[in-house]
Amino acid sequence: MLTIVTRVAGALLALLGLALTAVGVWFATQLGTSGTAEFSARPDTDDPVIIRPDVLNRVDADVVVTATPAEGGSVWMALANPSDASAVMGGGRHVDVTGVDVQDWALRTSVRGSGEVAELGAADLWRLQEDEEGPVTLTVRQASAPETLVVLADGSPLRSLSLSVTNKTWFVEAVIAALVGLFLLVAGVTLLFSRRRPDGTGQAEEPETSSPAEIGEARTATPGRHGARGGTRDAEEVAR
Amino acid sequence: MSDRCAHLTPSGGPRHRQTPGGMTTRRLLATGLAGALLLTGCGAQDAQDALVGIKAAPPERTESAPLDPEGAAAIAARLVAAAEAPVDGDAKAAAKARAQVLAGDALTVANAQAARAPKAVATTELAAPKAPTVVAQSAGRAWPRAILAATLEEDTNTQFLHVLMSRKPEEPFRITASVPMFGGAELPALGDSTNGAPLLDTATKEGLALAPAAAVAAYAAALAHPKPKATEAVAVDDPFATGLRTTAAAQTKALGKLGTLTQVHAPLLENAVTFRLADGGAVTFGLLRRTDTIAVKPTAKELVLPAEYAKVTGKKKVTKTLTLQNLQPFVMVVPPTGKAEVIGATELLVSGKGQ
Numbered sequence: 217m218l219t220i221v222t223r224v225a226g227a228l229l230a231l232l233g234l235a236l237t238a239v240g241v242w243f244a245t246q247l248g249t250s251g252t253a254e255f256s257a258r259p260d261t262d263d264p265v266i267i268r269p270d271v272l273n274r275v276d277a278d279v280v281v282t283a284t285p286a287e288g289g290s291v292w293m294a295l296a297n298p299s300d301a302s303a304v305m306g307g308g309r310h311v312d313v314t315g316v317d318v319q320d321w322a323l324r325t326s327v328r329g330s331g332e333v334a335e336l337g338a339a340d341l342w343r344l345q346e347d348e349e350g351p352v353t354l355t356v357r358q359a360s361a362p363e364t365l366v367v368l369a370d371g372s373p374l375r376s377l378s379l380s381v382t383n384k385t386w387f388v389e390a391v392i393a394a395l396v397g398l399f400l401l402v403a404g405v406t407l408l409f410s411r412r413r414p415d416g417t418g419q420a421e422e423p424e425t426s427s428p429a430e431i432g433e434a435r436t437a438t439p440g441r442h443g444a445r446g447g448t449r450d451a452e453e454v455a456r
Numbered sequence: 457m458s459d460r461c462a463h464l465t466p467s468g469g470p471r472h473r474q475t476p477g478g479m480t481t482r483r484l485l486a487t488g489l490a491g492a493l494l495l496t497g498c499g500a501q502d503a504q505d506a507l508v509g510i511k512a513a514p515p516e517r518t519e520s521a522p523l524d525p526e527g528a529a530a531i532a533a534r535l536v537a538a539a540e541a542p543v544d545g546d547a548k549a550a551a552k553a554r555a556q557v558l559a560g561d562a563l564t565v566a567n568a569q570a571a572r573a574p575k576a577v578a579t580t581e582l583a584a585p586k587a588p589t590v591v592a593q594s595a596g597r598a599w600p601r602a603i604l605a606a607t608l609e610e611d612t613n614t615q616f617l618h619v620l621m622s623r624k625p626e627e628p629f630r631i632t633a634s635v636p637m638f639g640g641a642e643l644p645a646l647g648d649s650t651n652g653a654p655l656l657d658t659a660t661k662e663g664l665a666l667a668p669a670a671a672v673a674a675y676a677a678a679l680a681h682p683k684p685k686a687t688e689a690v691a692v693d694d695p696f697a698t699g700l701r702t703t704a705a706a707q708t709k710a711l712g713k714l715g716t717l718t719q720v721h722a723p724l725l726e727n728a729v730t731f732r733l734a735d736g737g738a739v740t741f742g743l744l745r746r747t748d749t750i751a752v753k754p755t756a757k758e759l760v761l762p763a764e765y766a767k768v769t770g771k772k773k774v775t776k777t778l779t780l781q782n783l784q785p786f787v788m789v790v791p792p793t794g795k796a797e798v799i800g801a802t803e804l805l806v807s808g809k810g811q
Contacts, residue, residue: 269513276509298516299597303625334626340531341625343524360524362513386508 226407236397243390251387254380257323269362289372301364308333521593521652532605560632560727568806595652637800647734668740671796676721714756774810
């Protein structure tokens with residue numbers, strides 16, 4: 217029973233180690249030595265795009281958001297209190313960035329509301345505004361959190377939106393995860409394929425020294441209850 | 457069973473048991489496995505988030521001032537500068553430009569002034585060459601929102617208080633009141649500008665000695681001429697009230713047997729704004745309309761009007777009555793206990809009618 221448990225544990229450990237190694241290596245290569253995670257989306261919309269605090273303000277590092285309009289367009293980006301942004305949007309149609317997908321490094325988006333949104337630029341509730349032709353980049357500082365970012369393309373649809381966060385610790389953690397995974401993999405394999413004793417009760421261990429009793433056992437022991445007992449007696453006699 | 461095992465494992469004794477090192481390794485591995493399984497279980501997401509430094513977004517402080525001090529100052533500077541800026545084009549363009557910057561009482565006064573002097577594109581009440589200082593913001597995230605700013609007019613060394621209001625999320629701030637303070641008058645503290653000062657309903661008492669609207673009504677009644685209504689609720693010895701009384705007395709004396717002067721002050725508080733002060737009191741920005749009526753006595757054949765009155769009435773003399781309308785923006789402090797007092801006011805003759 218113990219053998220089976222050990223082997224199962226070894227197999228699970230090896231699988232876990234393999235998975236951890238693969239994940240660690242994948243993250244390390246994706247993040248790079250700078251530890252930069254970049255998520256992007258292609259909203260392709262004329263509606264405002266909203267990035268709320270549960271996406272912007274969940275890390276300590278600055279978040280850099282870049283919005284790119286289709287050719288010939290301009291982009292307006294602004295930061296506001298979350299409740300202010302919601303108030304000025306009202307029930308108007310907009311695209312909400314609801315989260316990030318690490319597997320694809322993508323921003324998850326969802327279309328919300330209906331009807332036209334009020335003229336956003338006229339409102340006096342924005343903490344920071346950027347308005348330029350072509351791509352616009354705005355850095356969100358966490359010291360001002362929580363904030364909501366509103367992106368609106370003018371003249372052409374919003375072609376792409378990217379959000380990047382740089383945290384060197386992530387690269388280090390990915391490498392550590394890979395190393396820990398490697399250790400678990402080796403440990404699991406060791407458990408799984410360790411040499412077994414002939415009676416299957418545990419790991420075989422070579423006798424450190426040969427004693428007369430052992431020699432006697434080896435020579436006289438026979439299968440069966442009585443044989444075994446007789447063998448022991450023989451060994452004892454030889455020992456004497 | 458143990459007996460049997462002993463015989464079936466002839467190399468038994470200490471050599472049947474795992475070595476101490478092997479036991480430790482297996483226990484460690486088992487513990488690690490259990491930990492790993494836990495991590496992949498129900499608490500895995502939280503553990504992963506904590507591991508990579510992802511946390512919940514901080515909650516919004518919805519009770520504080522909505523704008524940071526720099527943002528509020530930028531809005532105030534923009535509006536004060538725009539109010540001063542000359543406008544190209546005709547009266548219609550000027551009116552449109554005013555409406556982009558002013559609202560409420562300030563727009564009423566500015567429009568009245570523009571009607572009197574169409575070529576004047578900037579109201580003297582709003583002249584403020586220096587960058588404004590934000591005194592307070594309304595607290596909370598609801599609308600309407602207000603900013604109280606101050607500017608110093610260096611020519612006259614007069615401090616102006618400006619109220620900026622935004623009534624809806626999509627509506628920008630506009631100046632709704634601009635009132636010069638009396639020399640030596642002080643506005644009590646409104647608290648930390650980042651925390652915000654709550655806006656109060658002008659008509660309700662809300663812990664004050666009396667409701668601001670009631671205080672304004674008492675003040676207006678106390679300014680009436682020739683029969684002022686005495687009040688203990690409001691101080692009426694401020695420079696503005698004193699000046700009005702002095703002027704009214706002088707006019708009455710000048711008229712002598714030719715006519716009688718009556719002055720009535722009516723509170724116009726539709727657009728009044730009241731901030732809570734740090735000491736629990738309130739400061740109210742409002743408007744009074746003063747109506748002067750001069751009734752020509754039968755003993756007088758006619759009254760020849762001064763140039764200023766002739767300009768607003770379009771008549772050089774009257775034989776029966778002369779009615780003049782003045783707008784009087786004011787700022788009044790209402791304490792939690794004691795008398796309310798006016799700390800700033802001005803007036804503008806806006807229209808007149810003569811018979």
